[in-house]
Every structure is written in C-alpha cells, then in structure tokens.
Amino acid sequence: MKPALRFGPLIWALALSCSLATALPEGAPPPFALGAETVVPVDFYDMDLDLVFDALAKTGTGRAIIRFHAPEAGYPLMDMVAEPTALSLNGSPLAPSLLEEINSPDGRTKIRVLKQHVFAFSMNTLEIQYRFPSEEVTYANGGIRVGFFMGDVGSENQRGFLEKFAPSNLEFDSFPMTLRVHLKNSNSTHQLFTNGEIISQSETDYTVRFPPYFTPSSFYFHLTNQDFQVRQATYQGLTAPIPVTVYASSTDLASRGLSSATNVLSELEQTYGPFTHERAVAYITPNGGGMEYCGATITSLSALEHEFTHFWFARGVMPINGNAGWIDEAIASWRDNNYPSHSTLSSSGSLLAGFPDFQRMTPMAAYSSGARVMGHLDYLFRANGGLKPILKELFSEHKRQGISTPEFQAFVETQSGKDLSGLFAKHVYGTGRRLEAPSKVESPHHPRPFTAAEYKALR
Numbered sequence: 001m002k003p004a005l006r007f008g009p010l011i012w013a014l015a016l017s018c019s020l021a022t023a024l025p026e027g028a029p030p031p032f033a034l035g036a037e038t039v040v041p042v043d044f045y046d047m048d049l050d051l052v053f054d055a056l057a058k059t060g061t062g063r064a065i066i067r068f069h070a071p072e073a074g075y076p077l078m079d080m081v082a083e084p085t086a087l088s089l090n091g092s093p094l095a096p097s098l099l100e101e102i103n104s105p106d107g108r109t110k111i112r113v114l115k116q117h118v119f120a121f122s123m124n125t126l127e128i129q130y131r132f133p134s135e136e137v138t139y140a141n142g143g144i145r146v147g148f149f150m151g152d153v154g155s156e157n158q159r160g161f162l163e164k165f166a167p168s169n170l171e172f173d174s175f176p177m178t179l180r181v182h183l184k185n186s187n188s189t190h191q192l193f194t195n196g197e198i199i200s201q202s203e204t205d206y207t208v209r210f211p212p213y214f215t216p217s218s219f220y221f222h223l224t225n226q227d228f229q230v231r232q233a234t235y236q237g238l239t240a241p242i243p244v245t246v247y248a249s250s251t252d253l254a255s256r257g258l259s260s261a262t263n264v265l266s267e268l269e270q271t272y273g274p275f276t277h278e279r280a281v282a283y284i285t286p287n288g289g290g291m292e293y294c295g296a297t298i299t300s301l302s303a304l305e306h307e308f309t310h311f312w313f314a315r316g317v318m319p320i321n322g323n324a325g326w327i328d329e330a331i332a333s334w335r336d337n338n339y340p341s342h343s344t345l346s347s348s349g350s351l352l353a354g355f356p357d358f359q360r361m362t363p364m365a366a367y368s369s370g371a372r373v374m375g376h377l378d379y380l381f382r383a384n385g386g387l388k389p390i391l392k393e394l395f396s397e398h399k400r401q402g403i404s405t406p407e408f409q410a411f412v413e414t415q416s417g418k419d420l421s422g423l424f425a426k427h428v429y430g431t432g433r434r435l436e437a438p439s440k441v442e443s444p445h446h447p448r449p450f451t452a453a454e455y456k457a458l459r
C-alpha cells in the first residue's frame, strides 16, 4: 500500500504529465510483452475476501474484491491457483477466462494476467469469484477444517502462499485484507486461530481483519472442528504486553509449547529488539517441520525457536521476493547453530540470490551456506561487536517492510564500513557457479517443510 494514493486522481494526472519515470513497486518483476500488450505488476490497495462453505453439500466458494493501483499501462499481473468462475473490472462483467494463467517469461512459475488494458496511474476495482480448492478444505463431522497453511521451499510450481487459497499478488506487495467466512448447514463447533484481529465470530460467521503490512506469505487463518487444547498467556514484552496463544492436539504439547514460546520471545527481544506483531499464535504439531507467518507459526516443538526467530526476520523484516528469502533462513539457522563465527567461507562459493526474476521459493542452501555467510560476517565485524547488533539495527529500521538482497548488502556495508561486493558476488550471487534448481540441495539441520498430506491431516 502506498500512502500517496490518498491524493487521488488529480495528483496521478499531474504525475503523468510531469514525469515519464515509472514507479514500479519495489521488488516487483519487470514488465514483459504478451502479444502486442505489456504485462505490468500492480499494487494491491486492499482486498475483501468472502468465503462460504456448505458443510452438507461439501462445497466452498470465494468472492474477492481487490482495489489495485496500476503504476504503468498494460495488462495487470497477479495470481491465484483456482480458476475464476466470474469476473468484473470496475463494474463491467468480463469473461472469467480473461484472468488467464500463463507461465512466467523465465519459466520459474505460473502466474495470472488480467487481459484487460488498464491505464497508467489508474485505481481499479476487480471482483473475482471462484470455487475454493477442494484439496484445501476437509468436510468432517458436520463442519469444516480449513487452514491457510503455506510453504516457501520446494512447493510445486512455486505457488505456496496466499495464491493457494485466494486471489493474491506476488510477495513484493503488502495490503490489508478483511476476511469473512460463512458456514452453511454446519452442526459442529469450530475453533478459529489467526494472526489477524477477530472482529466478530459466531457459530456460522467469522470476520477477521489483517493489517496493511501483511504480504501474501503473512496471513495465518485456521478454522476447524478438530478439538484443540489451548493455552494462553500475556507475555510482558519490552515495550508492550504480547497476547500468546498456543494450541495443540494434547494439553502436554500446548503447555510445553507455551513455555518454549515465552522463553524464546524473551531471548529474541533481548537480541533483536521489541516484538513487532499484535499477537503470537503457535500451532504445535506432534512431529514434522515448521512454517512461519507474521506472529504465527505451525511448528513442531523442536522447530519452534527457529520459527519464532522468523517473527523478526522473514515476517518482521520481510523478503521482497524469492531472491531475498535466503536472508532470514540464514539468520535463523545461524541462531539455531548458536551463532558460530567463521573466519573463512568455502572456496567454491554459493548461490543464494542469483535466480531469475520470478523465483518465489527459498533455496535450501540458505540454511547451510547462508548461515555460514552470516557467521563470516560476524567474524568480519568482530571488532565492533559482531553481526548481531547490526541485525538489531536492521530490524529497528526495516521491521514490517520488505527487503531485497541489494538493500541488505548496502545496509550491512553502511553499518560496518566494509565493502562486501566481492563476498556477495561469490557467496550470495554465486558468480562463476552453475545455476542449479534451488530445492535440490538438502540440509539436515533445518526443520523440513510439511507435506500436503501432513497439512491435510493437521487442519
């Protein structure tokens, strides 16, 4: 969301007449040609999402209203895995097929293009209706189980974020969302767990508001008629009380999760500064790996500390695209390894951020080679207290904002007064190395991602 939108069409018209400079959102992939048109990244202003689930008919439908700003003229770029069933732009109905799924020009992923020309600097309202993906909801015992359970490594077609469940943009964009869920023909009791603000809830209707700094990888929403044990506490943070909710299938897991959560919150606040989210929510799974959201996680007990570290780096300071995802995994893994200092790096270098523009997923090498890069930076800055104070400053200045790899490099160089261009060329951009598929390198040290079958059982 960009504050300048407040000033309305006049300012946009003035901007158009005064300057030919483009204002593409930071971190967005570049525009590309499609036939005679240009496909352009757009900036979501906000989204209203209404989901209706019929527990008897076992069907789910979605209706999204997206207001977006187009910084350049052309066909808007966005995403959604499900096929639209109805479509309208600025009040005019369109054939649903005009929100077409295509391969990204670099072949990394699939995306959607709205094949309607919009003007530069225009604000637009897009309405999309669709069937909620049947593989992402379970109908059981007269109710439903649905979780926005995401993945950022190795997902098929690299589409692991909000686009699995609803219309969405790419990860560079942040936007607020109001989510309403209505249950029809349900005779079951549900529990709702979310990192948004619960505006209202009844047996059949739920309204949740998510804040403007959330990106497509931030939203945590879990509505289920599984019976979960819940433990809650207020953790007295450095600057504010933090409501902590931990839930699990057993009281033992929930209790141990709450204890671990408050301990690591204290450690991380001491190291990196005050927690930045409105609440902390953790779903403790009996086994498996973990995944982070803004102030929420689904995680095994053993991965809990790693996932909570992501509340500072990943969902505090947020990767602006797949070429920045290595930063937070490298930091969290460096912490998992107890912050070792490395005087040298491997002679062969490593590839962490040199991928094509539409890369979405984080390379597995982030957990191993990336963590070593952080340990080496710590060694280089040892005369000034190491890397941790610099990361604390990074969090202080960039929390709730996106960061790219060049921005991260520039920040660390400014803070340390060292030129790191050679180090980044060899050990981050993999200069001189062959480009390899990012998910092929396995690391035994990191909590593995949950599988689709596990997510289905867990919701």
Ligand SMILES: [Zn+2]
Pocket (backbone or CB within 6 Å): 306, 307, 310, 328, 329, 332
């Ligand atoms: Zn991680």
